[in-house]
Every structure is written in C-alpha cells, then in structure tokens.
Amino acid sequence: MQEQFYAITDYAVSILQGDEVINLSFEGEESDFVRFNHSRIRQPGSVFSIDLGIDLIRGQRHAEGHLALAGVREEDRERVRAAIEELRGRLDHLPEDPHLLYATEVHSTERFGECDLPDREVVLGEILRGGQEKDLVGIFAQGPIYRGFANNLGQKNWFATRSFHLDWSFYLRADKAVKTSYAGSRWDAEILRKKMDEAAQQLELLKVEPKTIKPGKVRAYLSPSAVCEILGTVAWMGFGLKDHKSKISSLIKMTAGDATLHPSFNLAENTAEGIAPNFDSKGFIKDDKVTIIENGKFKDYLVSPRSAKEYGVPTNGARSFEYPESCDLAAGDLASDTVLEKLGTGAYINNLWYLNYSDRPACRLTGMTRFATFWVEDGRISAPLNVMRFDESFYRMFGANLIGLTREREVLLDNNTYGGRQAGSARLPGALIDDFPFTL
Amino acid sequence: MFEGLEERFRRVLPKADFCSLRAVDERNEIVQVRQNVLQPIQLFQDCGAMITVMDRGGYGYAATSDLSMEGLQRATERALSWAHLAAGQCVFDYTKVAMPHPRGKYESPAKTAWESIPMTAKIDIVKRECERLKTDDLIADFTAVLWYARSESFYLTNEGGSVHQVIRRIYPNLSVTASEGTTSRTRTLGAGALCRQGGFEVLQDVGFMEEGPQLAREALELLSAPNCPEGKMDLLLDPSQLYLQIHESIGHPLELDRILGDERNYAGTSFVQPEYFGSFRYGSDLLNITYDPTIPEEFASFGFDDDGLEAEKLYLIEKGVLKRAMGGLISQTRAGIPGVANARADGWRRPPIDRMANLNLEPGESSLDEMIRSVEKGIYMRSNTSWSIDDSRNKFQFGCEWGRLIENGKLTQVVHSPNYRGISETFWNNLVMVGNRSEFGVLGTPNCGKGEPNQVMRVGHATPPALFRDVDVFGGD
Numbered sequence: 001m002q003e004q005f006y007a008i009t010d011y012a013v014s015i016l017q018g019d020e021v022i023n024l025s026f027e028g029e030e031s032d033f034v035r036f037n038h039s040r041i042r043q044p045g046s047v048f049s050i051d052l053g054i055d056l057i058r059g060q061r062h063a064e065g066h067l068a069l070a071g072v073r074e075e076d077r078e079r080v081r082a083a084i085e086e087l088r089g090r091l092d093h094l095p096e097d098p099h100l101l102y103a104t105e106v107h108s109t110e111r112f113g114e115c116d117l118p119d120r121e122v123v124l125g126e127i128l129r130g131g132q133e134k135d136l137v138g139i140f141a142q143g144p145i146y147r148g149f150a151n152n153l154g155q156k157n158w159f160a161t162r163s164f165h166l167d168w169s170f171y172l173r174a175d176k177a178v179k180t181s182y183a184g185s186r187w188d189a190e191i192l193r194k195k196m197d198e199a200a201q202q203l204e205l206l207k208v209e210p211k212t213i214k215p216g217k218v219r220a221y222l223s224p225s226a227v228c229e230i231l232g233t234v235a236w237m238g239f240g241l242k243d244h245k246s247k248i249s250s251l252i253k254m255t256a257g258d259a260t261l262h263p264s265f266n267l268a269e270n271t272a273e274g275i276a277p278n279f280d281s282k283g284f285i286k287d288d289k290v291t292i293i294e295n296g297k298f299k300d301y302l303v304s305p306r307s308a309k310e311y312g313v314p315t316n317g318a319r320s321f322e323y324p325e326s327c328d329l330a331a332g333d334l335a336s337d338t339v340l341e342k343l344g345t346g347a348y349i350n351n352l353w354y355l356n357y358s359d360r361p362a363c364r365l366t367g368m369t370r371f372a373t374f375w376v377e378d379g380r381i382s383a384p385l386n387v388m389r390f391d392e393s394f395y396r397m398f399g400a401n402l403i404g405l406t407r408e409r410e411v412l413l414d415n416n417t418y419g420g421r422q423a424g425s426a427r428l429p430g431a432l433i434d435d436f437p438f439t440l
Numbered sequence: 441m442f443e444g445l446e447e448r449f450r451r452v453l454p455k456a457d458f459c460s461l462r463a464v465d466e467r468n469e470i471v472q473v474r475q476n477v478l479q480p481i482q483l484f485q486d487c488g489a490m491i492t493v494m495d496r497g498g499y500g501y502a503a504t505s506d507l508s509m510e511g512l513q514r515a516t517e518r519a520l521s522w523a524h525l526a527a528g529q530c531v532f533d534y535t536k537v538a539m540p541h542p543r544g545k546y547e548s549p550a551k552t553a554w555e556s557i558p559m560t561a562k563i564d565i566v567k568r569e570c571e572r573l574k575t576d577d578l579i580a581d582f583t584a585v586l587w588y589a590r591s592e593s594f595y596l597t598n599e600g601g602s603v604h605q606v607i608r609r610i611y612p613n614l615s616v617t618a619s620e621g622t623t624s625r626t627r628t629l630g631a632g633a634l635c636r637q638g639g640f641e642v643l644q645d646v647g648f649m650e651e652g653p654q655l656a657r658e659a660l661e662l663l664s665a666p667n668c669p670e671g672k673m674d675l676l677l678d679p680s681q682l683y684l685q686i687h688e689s690i691g692h693p694l695e696l697d698r699i700l701g702d703e704r705n706y707a708g709t710s711f712v713q714p715e716y717f718g719s720f721r722y723g724s725d726l727l728n729i730t731y732d733p734t735i736p737e738e739f740a741s742f743g744f745d746d747d748g749l750e751a752e753k754l755y756l757i758e759k760g761v762l763k764r765a766m767g768g769l770i771s772q773t774r775a776g777i778p779g780v781a782n783a784r785a786d787g788w789r790r791p792p793i794d795r796m797a798n799l800n801l802e803p804g805e806s807s808l809d810e811m812i813r814s815v816e817k818g819i820y821m822r823s824n825t826s827w828s829i830d831d832s833r834n835k836f837q838f839g840c841e842w843g844r845l846i847e848n849g850k851l852t853q854v855v856h857s858p859n860y861r862g863i864s865e866t867f868w869n870n871l872v873m874v875g876n877r878s879e880f881g882v883l884g885t886p887n888c889g890k891g892e893p894n895q896v897m898r899v900g901h902a903t904p905p906a907l908f909r910d911v912d913v914f915g916g917d
Contacts, residue, residue, distance in 0.1 A: 033893050035702070035892050036530045036531075037702045037704075040530055041498075041499075041529050042530070042531045042532075042533040042702055043499060043501065043530065043570045043791050043793075044500050044501075044522040044525065044526050045500055045501030045502055045503070045519065045522055045791060046502045046503070046518050046519075046522070047502075047503040047789050047790075048502075048504045048506070048515075049488070049505060049789055051486075052504060061478060063480070063481060063483070064482055064483065065482075065485065066486075067484075067485040067486070068485065068487050068488055068505045069505060070507065070508070070511065071506055072508060072511070075506075083485065086483070092558055093558075093560050093665050094481070097477075097478070097480065098477060099477065100480075120525070121525060124525065124529070128529060135701075137705045138705045138856075138867060139705065139706075139893065143895065167705065167859060168705060169704060169705045171701075174832070175708075175709055175711070175832050175868045177704065194677070197585050208737035214685050246580060246617065247580035247581055247619035248580075248626065248869075249626060250582055252624065253622045256621075258622050271606055285575075320596045328584040336655055344700060348536050353830070353831055354706075354829060354831075355829045356826045356827055358826055358837065358839055358916070359626075359859075359915075359916030359917050360634070360825075361624050361916075362916055364916065366826070366828050366837065367828055368828065368829070368831070370830070370831050384880075387830045387832070387834075387835065388662075389830070389835050389861065390827075390836060393917060417892070418889065418894040418895075419896075420789075421893075440835050440837070440861050
C-alpha cells in the first residue's frame with residue numbers, strides 16, 4: 001500500500017502546473033469484520049478501502065477534495081487526474097484563504113506496526129467456543145490500517161499498523177451485561193480465554209436481584225472506561241483553540257480562570273506515548289506532548305494549522321477538529337484494590353453511555369450508567385444497579401468533589417469505526433467522586 | 441462509474457442461493473463561510489460496491505472500491521468464503537429468507553439542480569447569509585453552510601433484480617453565538633435539522649435566506665434572559681425539538697435489530713418486547729407514527745431499501761397502539777414481526793442493518809395558538825441542542841436552545857437553557873394535543889450513529905408541534 005501511495009504521489013506531482021503545490025493524505029484499510037449475537041455469527045465480511053485527500057494550492061488559493069481509489073494503477077491515475085483537473089478549475093474562482101497554512105519544511109517519517117494476525121477461521125472458532133452457553137454479542141475486527149502524507153516538496157510520512165480488536169459483552173438478561181474487549185497485534189488464545197473467564201465471573205455478580213435507587217447524590221467510582229466517556233465529551237468543543245476563540249468552548253469558564261479542577265488533574269495529548277500517527281494532513285508533525293490541563297488549571301489548547309494561522313500562534317499538529325487522539329490523564333495515588341473500601345457505600349460505575357452537554361457554557365454533562373454498574377455497601381458489592389441518569393458539572397466532578405484518581409491506569413484503544421477503523425487511544429485512571437448526582 | 445457494471449457482475453456470479461451487488465457513487469460538496477471567511481470548499485467523491493452472498497444458510501459480504509472484473513471477482517470470492525465459513529454458525533438460517541429481486545428506479549425531485557448553479561454564486565449566497573448573522577458586537581461566532589450530496593446507487597441480484605436510484609440531498613444551516621463574559625448562547629436554523637431532498641429550491645423552503653437576522657436577535661436575547669425554571673409543567677415542543685424526541689424514544693426502540701439483540705454491545709437494546717406488537721399502548725390516542733417514504737422532499741425518501749425491498753407508507757403506531765416494527769426483510773423473517781423497508785447502509789463499505797428512514801408523527805387537529813391557549817403553566821421549547829437516552833430507550837433528557845414560558849394561555853418570558861427529562865412510555869401517553877397539517881415541519885438528521893462496524897445514517901422526521909402534560913422541566917447551572 002505504501003508503494004501505491006508513493007506511486008500515485010509521483011504521478012500527481014508530475015501533472016502539477018506552474019507554481020502549484022499539492023498536499024496528499026492517504027487513509028486505507030483492509031479489514032475483516034465479524035458481528036456476533038447470541039454467541040453466533042450475525043454478519044461477517046471484508047472491506048477494502050482507500051481514500052485520498054488532495055489539497056491543490058496556488059499562492060493563497062486552494063481547493064480540497066477527497067476521492068476513493070481502486071488500488072489499480074491506471075484506474076487510480078485516471079481518478080486522480082480528473083480530480084486535480086476539477087480542483088484546478090475551481091482555483092480561479094476561489095478567493096485567497098487567509099487561514100491557509102501547510103508545512104514547507106520537509107519532515108519525512110515512517111512507522112510500521114508489528115503484526116501476527118490470526119487466521120480468521122481459528123479466531124472465530126475460539127470466540128464462538130468462549131461464548132458457548134453464554135450470550136455473547138459484539139464485533140471482531142482485524143487487518144491493516146494505513147495513513148500517509150506526501151507533498152511535492154518531497155515530504156513523505158507513512159504509518160501502518162496491523163491489529164485486531166474484539167469488543168464484546170456477555171449478557172445475563174435485558175440490559176444486564178459485562179462489557180470488555182481484547183485488542184492488540186499478536187493474538188493469544190490464552191489471553192482471550194482468561195478475559196472471558198473474568199467476564200463470566202463478573203456476570204455472576206449480576207445474578208443478584210438488581211437494586212433501584214432514588215435520585216439523589218451518592219459517592220461514585222468511575223472506571224477508566226467511564227472516565228473516558230466524560231473526557232471524550234468534554235474534548236468535544238473543549239480543548240481546541242478555535243472553539244475557545246469563538247466563545248463556544250465548553251471550558252470557557254476554565255480558560256477565563258473562573259473555574260478550576262482538582263490540583264491532581266493533569267491532562268495531556270500524549271502523542272509520543274500513544275499509538276496514533278504523529279503527522280497531520282497538512283504535513284505538520286505533532287508535538288510529542290501538549291499539556292491541556294496542569295494542576296487543575298487550563299494550560300494549552302490543541303491548535304490545528306488553520307487555527308494557528310488565524311490566531312497567530314504555532315500549531316502543535318492537531319487535526320482540523322482539534323480533538324485529542326492520545327488522551328493521557330495522569331495517575332493519582334488511590335490504589336485500585338482499595339477503591340471498594342474507599343467508596344464505602346455508593347455506586348461502582350463500569351460504563352457510562354450517551355453523554356451530552358446539558359449546559360455547555362457551564363460544562364455540565366448528562367448521561368446514563370450502562371452495563372455492569374453495582375451498588376456497594378460498606379465496601380462490598382451488594383447488587384447490580386439499574387440504569388441511572390446523572391447530570392453534573394465537570395468542574396464539580398473533577399474539582400471539589402474529586403476524592404482521588406487511581407494509581408493504576410488503563411490503555412483504551414479507540415474502537416470507533418465510523419468511516420473506517422481508527423488508530424487513537426487513551427490512557428486513563430479511575431476516579432472516586434463524592435456527591436455524584438443521579439437525577440432519574 | 442456504473443458503465444458495464446451489470447455485465448461484469450453477471451460474469452462473476454458465484455453458484456450460491458443469493459448474491460447481490462450494491463454499488464454507490466456519491467459526491468458531496470460543502471460550502472461554508474465562518475466569520476465572513478470562506479472555509480476550504482470540501483469535495484468528496486466516493487465510489488465502490490458491496491457484494492453480498494447467502495449460501496448454505498450462511499451470509500457474507502465484501503466491499504471494494506475496485507469495480508473492475510478482477511476486483512468484483514475477488515470480492516465475490518471473499519463474500520462467498522465468508523458465507524461458507526459462517527454457515528451453520530449464524531444467528532439465523534439465511535435460507536429462510538426469500539430475498540427480493542426487484543426492478544425499478546427512483547429519483548429525488550429537484551426543481552433547480554445544485555449543479556446548475558455556478559460555484560461562485562453558491563459562495564456569494566453563503567457569504568451573504570453569514571454576513572447577515574453579525575448584527576452586534578456581542579455576536580462572537582457565526583457560520584453559514586450548504587452541504588450537498590448526490591448519491592447514485594445500483595442494486596443488482598443474481599436473479600435479475602436491478603434497481604437504480606438517485607438521491608439528492610441539501611443540508612443548509614446557520615449558526616450564531618452571542619457571548620458576553622463567560623456566557624454564550626447559540627441559535628441555529630431549525631436545530632440544524634432542516635435537511636431535505638431536492639435542489640436549490642430547498643434554501644427558500646427552509647428559510648435559509650430569511651432567518652439569519654432573527655436567529656442573531658434571539659441569541660442576543662438569550663444572553664440576558666433568565667434561566668429556565670424548574671418544575672413539573674406542560675411542555676409544547678416545536679418540530680425542531682420534537683423530531684429528535686420521535687427519533688430517540690420511538691424510532692430507535694422500534695428498530696427490530698435492537699429488539700433481536702444485535703445492537704446490545706453498542707447502540708443498545710430496547711424496552712419494546714416482541715410480544716408488544718399489536719397490543720402495547722405506546723402513547724395516547726393522538727399518537728400516530730408512520731414510516732413514510734412518500735414525502736418527496738423528506739430526507740430519507742427512496743423507492744427501495746438496500747436489501748431491495750420496495751418502500752411504502754405504513755403505520756407503526758396507530759391511535760397510540762404499537763402495530764409494526766422498524767425492521768427490514770431479514771429482521772422481519774428472523775423475528776416473525778411485521779416491519780418496513782428499512783434495511784439501509786450508509787455507503788458501499790457497510791452492510792445494511794435496520795435503520796430509521798422517514799419516521800413521522802402524523803398531524804392532528806390543533807393549531808399552535810389553540811395549544812398555547814390551553815396551557816395554564818408551561819413552556820414552549822425550540823431547537824434541540826442536547827440529547828441523551830439510556831440504552832433501552834427509556835430514560836431520556838433533552839435540552840433546547842430557546843424556551844419561552846406559557847402562563848395562563850399566553851407566551852411570556854424567554855428563558856435560556858431549557859431542559860426536560862422523562863421516560864418514553866409515560867411521556868408519549870401524556871401527549872394531549874397535536875398540531876394540524878399547516879404546522880407540519882419536514883426535518884431530519886444527517887448524523888444518526890449505529891451499528892458494528894459503525895455507520896452514520898441520514899434519516900427524515902416530519903412532525904407538527906405537540907403538547908405534553910406534566911413534564912419535568914429544568915434549566916442550566
């Protein structure tokens with residue numbers, strides 16, 4: 001795939017005219033997907049997909065396009081030629097773009113992931129055997145994904161990884177389930193068996209009669225997965241420079257100094273220790289680390305090249321939507337094996353679901369508990385908890401009401417497949433929070 | 441792109457119970473002006489095909505952007521191998537479903553084709569509407585956007601099925617934010633839900649070239665408006681909010697694949713049980729919900745779904761009683777429950793699953809004035825800005841951009857951050873008045889997420905305003 005990208009780059013560069021500049025970005029995947037329900041196969045299939053992004057530039061004028069490539073030399077040349085001609089035809093009619101910024105210094109990079117992907121027949125057999133006499137539902141995805149950037153200045157960046165991701169739940173009944181996942185680049189049947197055994201043990205805890213509690217404030221433990229849901233929502237219109245400057249940021253009070261978080265809250269976009277590509281579609285290399293929140297105070301924004309030009313600051317390589325891809329929340333000092341004891345009586349929340357802002361300028365969020373959430377009494381799990389809605393300010397949750405973050409963190413791989421498989425990740429601790437308000 | 445495709449498909453057909461090819465050629469253009477600066481015009485061209493095979497009771501698919509004979513041959517072999525690998529291990533014996541072999545075509549209406557307007561003219565229109573949003577120094581952010589998508593699809597089956605469909609969609613939006621200190625309030629054109637099928641005439645139909653200054657006035661008004669009060673009261677919902685209430689608390693729970701459990705690991709399950717169909721009282725007598733592909737300008741009208749089932753208008757809920765599910769032919773056969781033509785995929789890379797298409801609340805008999813006059817203590821909410829619901833589709837919470845109190849039959853104070861919450865069944869049984877046909881709004885959303893692997897779907901919702909009793913209402917911080 002790398003050779004194909006570089007070959008199509010050479011062709012695109014060869015048909016440039018005059019002082020035209022071209023930036024090319026590449027996204028490809030060769031994926032197998034198998035959906036499961038009731039421990040049987042629902043939909044299995046494969047997807048072969050290549051998307052080429054083109055930014056054709058003349059001076060400060062430019063036109064952007066994306067097209068699907070076939071992976072066939074002559075066909076792809078024809079598609080690229082037609083696309084460039086169409087974009088070129090637009091350039092004369094477009095005004096200069098005052099916020100255009102692209103890399104003019106050459107920084108070529110290559111990164112290849114390890115691979116030992118399993119035979120699909122073997123994997124299916126092991127998953128289905130693990131699901132026997134249980135109600136397994138979920139998806140298995142595997143195969144290579146590719147990202148690339150190239151321009152006519154000679155810069156070439158390539159990222160390839162081959163990985164698998166099994167994301168599944170064991171269901172007991174109705175909405176009572178244990179959700180977990182197994183992901184990596186080297187399949188190990190023994191690890192899968194162990195994970196399934198652990199999930200089966202947790203499923204036993206759900207067999208107790210579920211408890212329904214009245215709305216009100218409780219002490220709550222949020223697992224790393226639940227913390228990920230909250231940070232994923234706040235990152236949406238929270239961390240980017242453009243949203244801040246446009247006054248639509250959810251952290252507008254924090255950036256103004258009117259709100260702070262607990263001093264132990266330290267959040268970064270940690271590209272160096274994440275697994276996402278370290279280059280963007282304009283040829284910039286991402287900063288190894290951008291500290292977003294330090295000691296509970298807002299520090300640095302994610303800045304795309306476009307925002308950098310608009311607001312006159314350096315870019316740190318954030319993509320256009322200024323959303324983190326390697327989110328890293330620093331560990332605290334709460335030992336995970338003491339969480340139940342410290343929780344005492346309250347809610348142990350493994351998963352949150354469907355979060356949204358209920359008051360964006362105040363960074364207040366609402367959402368639901370989901371999957372295995374338990375009621376804990378005197379440091380012991382007493383019963384599964386029926387789903388509850390919360391509605392609370394981010395500042396209270398991770399500010400005055402934060403009791404502690406766990407010492408141990410989990411690496412959570414992005415299992416999002418909208419438009420294609422993703423390469424992001426997050427490394428997060430769990431959080432113990434006081435006065436967590438359930439509202440429905 | 442589809443030249444010679446049918447012949448190539450016929451030549452690579454495998455020996456199998458069923459085989460289909462679904463090719464999609466889609467072109468998207470986005471023209472956006474933000475704070476009076478034209479953003480890079482986005483042009484997306486996407487073309488590829490999915491081969492689906494059912495054989496020996498198994499099912500398999502393979503998607504490819506290589507539409508050559510060799511590419512289709514490889515995809516067909518891959519799909520066939522998946523079907524054989526899955527045979528005997530599937531959640532359903534696929535030999536039990538009689539897949540249709542339809543012949544037909546469908547095309548969106550377009551009085552003024554998008555392609556007939558020069559790009560410079562489109563830019564000028566969007567720039568002008570963006571400029572009109574900046575009415576005051578307190579307007580901090582303002583954006584106008586036009587998103588056009590033309591999707592051409594070709595569905596072929598191994599027994600002569602051949603369906604050609606061309607769908608043209610336009611998604612216009614305006615967004616304006618007023619800000620002072622650390623407070624900001626945003627108004628949008630119909631909550632960004634005034635998306636339609638058609639041509640350039642849609643802009644006029646949805647007020648794209650009229651509403652800007654009014655939206656800016658409302659954003660400014662919200663800056664100094666009081667917070668929404670808390671309490672139980674009557675709730676009058678404009679179509680710009682009610683469309684999403686229908687979507688989340690009727691549409692999703694009626695999706696048959698959720699009821700069958702397919703979505704439990706991701707999008708969720710449903711409080712609706714298979715035995716509910718035919719007898720469950722979902723709402724009051726005024727609740728009439730249809731699957732309706734016959735409104736040409738609605739966002740998800742089509743002639744056939746992506747498994748080849750012909751679309752027709754059907755009642756899902758009639759006089760409050762649940763009749764029919766949102767399930768395509770495969771789900772209908774699996775569940776033994778009547779459904780509709782809604783097996784849909786968001787493109788050639790993904791297989792069809794049960795999705796909403798056009799899901800509408802049929803008009804009632806009340807005017808908006810009559811509904812307002814009937815309220816002693818209540819609130820009128822417009823333009824969704826926040827949505828959240830549990831995975832069984834029971835406990836919901838919504839927030840709107842704009843609210844106005846109703847006191848003793850009259851609209852009074854404008855309030856900011858209006859929110860409400862409830863439980864689906866209770867809420868719909870508290871439906872007491874439904875707007876008449878003159879109040880009927882045709883809306884939709886381009887961003888409904890669901891499925892493993894994930895898919896984002898365009899769906900339509902047409903509805904009049906409606907009035908609900910005894911709803912928990914509250915404001916912001």
